[in-house]
Amino acid sequence: MTQTAERPGYRRHTESLAAQEPAWLAGIRRQALEKFERGGFPSPREEAWKYTNVSAIERKRFTIAAEPGGIDGEHIRSLLLPECWHLVLIDGHFQRDLSHPALAGDVVLCDLGAARLRHPELLAENLGRAVDVDHGFLDFNTALFHGGALIRLKPGTRLPHPIQILHLQTQAAAIPTRHLMVLEAGAEATVIESYTGGEGGLTAHVTEVLLGENARLRHFKIQEEHARAHHFGGLYVRQSAGSDFTQTQFALGGFLSRSEIHVRLAENCRATLDGLHWADGRRHLDSHTRLIHAGPHGVSRETYKTIAEERGRSVFQGRIVVEPGAQKTDAAMNNRNLLLSDDAEVDSKPQLEIYADDVKCAHGVTIGQLDPDALFYLETRGIDAEAARQLLLYGFVNELIEAVEVEPLRRYLHGRLDRRFQAIDLEENP
Amino acid sequence: MNNPLLKIENLHASIEGKEILKGIDLTLDCGQVHAIMGPNGSGKSTLANVLAGREGYEITAGRAWYRGRDLLAMAPEERAREGVFLAFQYPVEIPGVSNIYFLKAALNAIRKHRGEPEVDAMDFILLVKEKMKTMRMDEQFLYRAINEGFSGGEKKRNEILQMMVLEPTLCLLDEIDSGLDIDALKVVAEGIETLRSPNRGFLMVTHYQRLLDYVRPDVVHVFADGRIVKSGGPELARELEKKGYGWIERYLEDRA
Structure with a gap:
């Protein structure tokens, strides 16, 4: 889009942030804003945005949420997982009384909005280092981000809680x-x-991850915003040698939701990306992933599962890049789609770009309905057709839930999703 | 009520316009074990699947009565609830659903149909564990996803385990012996034998005589080209084993 029409107060907002910040950050903000004012949000003419048209977001001209909305503490507490440390952001604003910041010793865990003033050296050294893509949502975020989380772990630190x-x-x-x-x-x-x-x-979020040698991050994203919400969430990961990164994404909510995940693996790294899209109603869910094997002996595994029903639409783009020199790369990507209604749509685009000759790369995509053999199998055991259908669907989802190692999160996901299966008795999880 | 357990009359069935069953007549009484033998492609697996209600077959003529009721008019789950069980030649893997959940859901569906209360959780576990001993299955199989990553023999033992838990009246066994080594075959046969009773009937489809050494049939039917070409006692199976299936081809040629 090349609209240069007035943006609702963005410049004023950027300037008020920049006014308190060190010159280098203020400079980055202003530069990003200028780029955003020229280019706007991405256009479907760009290849990476072909299947996800965000012109509705462009047209809405969202103002920035300058203050947090009213909160119902009870409701928020019901969303917090037990046995975890919490950081709560309401409309992007950090909530100190609902959070557990830690600012000492080997662990820094705090609001990024405050840290940009208190720990500018941490930001100066790291901000933007993991990001190697360029488009309107990143410019928008860089120009206007305020709250967020800063997590910094010194060498060898292991957090006792998620x-x-x-x-x-x-x-x-x-x-x-x-x-x-x-x-x-x-x-x-x-x-x-x-x-x-x-x-x-509009959630317009960016997470940057920098993993040192042999570091390990397990990352989960649960996206379950209401049916009118718009969501962009970018995740940019830069791995050092021997590190291990895993992400499991449950994309269940929003009206229009795009996640992008860009991971750069160095020598001997491992990266695992798993995800579930459940595109029901009129939901549009897009996961755009790219794994770059930049060093030898890297292993990557990617499994995305999709349910598209009613008028839902699921988009999966999975790209694996093996750079010259990334010999002995072992990469496998799989995208399984269940297309359950005539009005639902699935787009799947796996891409391999291989510039090394001694590598193992596999990819597979399936799009189909529930397996008729499996349905028949269940029916021959006395389970009625609708219960059989739901049991298969449950198995499809449950496989991913059961792989979550964080027990309270597993319980939470069962609590959210089991109720969608009315025709089967899930008092005991199958 | 002297209805036979299963009575098949002049059954014709096609798949995608190709006729597979070309007029089957067969009567099976309670307490009996019938074996169906024959070369590949003769229609014996089709018969078992048509009786269990698999989609995709068109019944072009004939009937099948189960205890006097029109079997082919019933939905597959209704047949199951009324006591018909099909042990699959290729049991299906269902990721994400545990064996124990599946067994219990199936048993409760059948009990509900009979107007019985749901099975007590503790009783159920004890019952299943006892049956698993007979099938020489480790208890950990209960908590694994249905058939996922099971070997061929484990899958077949799991079929018999389900049959033991659900206690059907008519057991249709589709090549339960295929892909089994001799030890697994003995275990599977032992499982079948424990279920043998005057109140139950078996229709066993098999390519080999081997299974019949362990589960002695009352009647043997030889299938060829969608028809029963010969029926007899257990000695017929041994005759087949000796002569192979070649004589059937000659028989068919002669008839043509």
Whole structure:
């Protein structure tokens, strides 16, 4: 889009942020804003945005959520997972009394909005380092982000509890948030990002992850915003040698939701991306993933599962790039789609770009309905047709839930999803 | 009520316009074990699947009565609830659903149909574990996804385990012996034998005589080209084993 029409107060907002910040950050903000003012949000003419048209977001001209909306503490507490450390963001604004910041010793866990003033050196050193793509949502975020999480673990630090970062959207406004996660050599953490609420607003989020040598991050994203919400969530990961990154995404909510995941693996790294799209109603869910094997002996595994029903639409783009020199890469990508109604749509685009000659790369895509043999099998055991259908669907979803190592998250997901299976008795999880 | 357990009359069935069953007549009484033998493609697996209600077959003529009721008019789950069980030649893998959940859901569906209360959770576990001993299955199989990653023999033992738990009246066994080594075959046969009763009937489809050494049939039918070309006692199976299926081809040629 090449509209240069007035943007609702963005410049004023950028300037008010920049006014308190060190010159280098203020400069980046202004530069990003200028780019955004020229280019706007991405156009479907760009290849990477072909299947996900965000012109509705462009047209809405969201104002920035300058203040957090009213909160119902009870409701928020019901969304917080037990046995986790929490960081709560309401409309992008950090909620100190609902969060557990830690600012000492080997662990920094705090609001990025405050850290950009208090720990500018951490940001100066790391901000933007993991991001190697360029489009309007990134410019928008860089120009306007305020709250978010800063997680920094010193070498060898292992967090005893998972960190849950809860994003609650309560107003029809744009919410630019940013997380920066720096795990130094050998550090280990589990981070859960949950996105909920949604009054027709826009979540415009960026997470940057820098993994030191042999560091390990388990990352979960639970996107379950309401049916009118718009969501962009970019995840940019830069791995050092021997590190291990896994992400499991449950994309269940929103009206229009795009996640992009870009991971760069160095020598001997491992990266695992798993995901579920459940595109029901009129939901549009897009996961755009790219794994770059930049060093030898990297292993990547990617499994995305999709349910598209009613008028839902699921888009999966999976790209694996093996750079020259990334010999002995072992990469496998799989995308399984269940297309359950005539009005639903699935787009799947796997891409391999291989510039090394001694590699193992596999990819597979299936699009179909529930397996008639499996349905018949269940029916021959006395299970009626609708229960058989739901049991197969449940198995499809449950396989991913059961693989989640964080027990409270597993319980939460069962609590959210089991109720969708009315025809089968799930008092005991199958 | 002297209805036979299963009575098949002049059954014709086609798939995608190709006739597979070309007029089957067969009567099976309670307490009996019938074996159906024959070369590949003779229609014996089709018969078992048509009786269990698999989609995709067109019944072009004939009837099948189960205890006097029109079997072919019933939905597959209704047949199951009324006591018909098909042990699959290729049991299906269902990821994400545990064996124990599946067994219990199936048993409760059948009990509900009979107007019985749901099975007590503790009783159920004890019952299943006892049956698993007979089938020499480790208890960990209960908590694994249905047939997922099971070997061929484990899958077949799991079929018999389900049959033991659900206690059907008419057991249709589709090549239960295929892909089994001799030890697994003995276990499977032992499982079948424990279920043998005057109140139950078996229709066993098999390519080989081997299974019949362990589960002695009352009647043997030889299938060829969609028809029963010969029926007899257990000695017929041994005759087949000796002579092979070649004589059937000659028989068919002669008839043509």
